[in-house]
Amino acid sequence: MAIEKFEAVVENVAGLKVSCKSRDFEFILDEPKNLGGTDTGMNPVEALLNSLGACKVIVAKSFARLHKIKLKNIRIELEGELDPDGFMGKNPNAKIGFSKITTNFFIEADNTDEEIANFVDFINRTCPVADTIENGPEMISNIIK
Template sequence: MTVQTFKTVAENTQGVQVSVKSRGFEFVLDEPKNLGGNDTGMNPVEALLGALGACKVIVAKSFAAYHKINLKSIKVEVEGELDTDGFSGKNPNAKVGFSKIVSNFYIDADNTDEEIADYVRFINKTCPVADTIENAPEMESYIIK
């Protein structure tokens, strides 16, 4: 078994804006103004949905030839339903995270509908981000001074 460790660093810059860095890359996350931010970037849950969609596209592109899918183009639109009363504390019974996530695949390929449906099942099963969401990993937190 080959285990590779991935690491990001998230650091507050101003207000609720956060700089996220990994391997020399950086992006900014923020909240929309109606949620207390300055709307300078996606918020974390939008980034999560984006990471899920990107992962599915990468899996699709990486395995298309192996599965004999003549993939001309692919787009994955991901939507999540989240009750903001959960994380804001307004409703202690509301789920804090997403209650539902839907992926819509837009695939242009010279394959049958059945072959494409089988391939989408493979993509969903093979995507590491989807697996992480569906099968929560062990989580640990440490306070470093």
Template sequence: MSKQILKAEVASLGGLQLKCSARGFEFLIDEPENVGGSNEAMNPLEALLCSLGACKMMVVRFFYQAKHINLKSMRVEILGEIDSDRLKGKPDVKVGFSKIITNYYIEADNSEEEIAELVAFVERTCPVKDTIVNAPEMELHINP
């Protein structure tokens, strides 16, 4: 088994705005104005949904030809259901998403069965989905 460590860093830019960095690339995270942000970027939960959708799209892009899919176009819509009452202090309410829904929109010269097989493959092999469904061991270090 060959293990690899991926590294990401998040730094505060003031207010609720954050700079996320990995491998020399950056993007911003923010919150909507109604919760104290400046609404200049997506929030962390939206970024998670985007990461999940992007990962599913990448799996398709890597494997559609090997699966003999004549792909013309594709997009993935990810919906996350969350109860915002928990963030408002209501006890006994799940903090994170209670449901995540993926809607695939695939245009291809293939049968419905072939497209369904491709989607099933994506759902089995998407690393971000696997990370969400089968939570990794979490370790915490507090550094000076």
């Protein structure tokens, strides 16, 4: 199968508020007031957690039948730990991004605990967003005038 490319365009709206666009979709990201924003949208790290959770739910829904999981419902709650002193430059020893991400799966299915645990392992191994976080891609930055 050919490599698929996904694109995003992010532009400043005002202050720390940004518009995020892909295909025909758009959403706003901002920072909370205590971090200098206007609190009109999630901040980027919250969006990252939501993207990770959404990816895991989509993987679960897409592969449940193949894995003989009788999935009735799935909810995922995520928590990321981040020390703002890292990206603010206040503590050179603090990690800039998340130091830990915890995913809590709430799965309602007519399966054994072992079957569900094996399925969660599969979800974590198969989620493209999780793989991108765990095994960082090559990052290229171009300056275009």
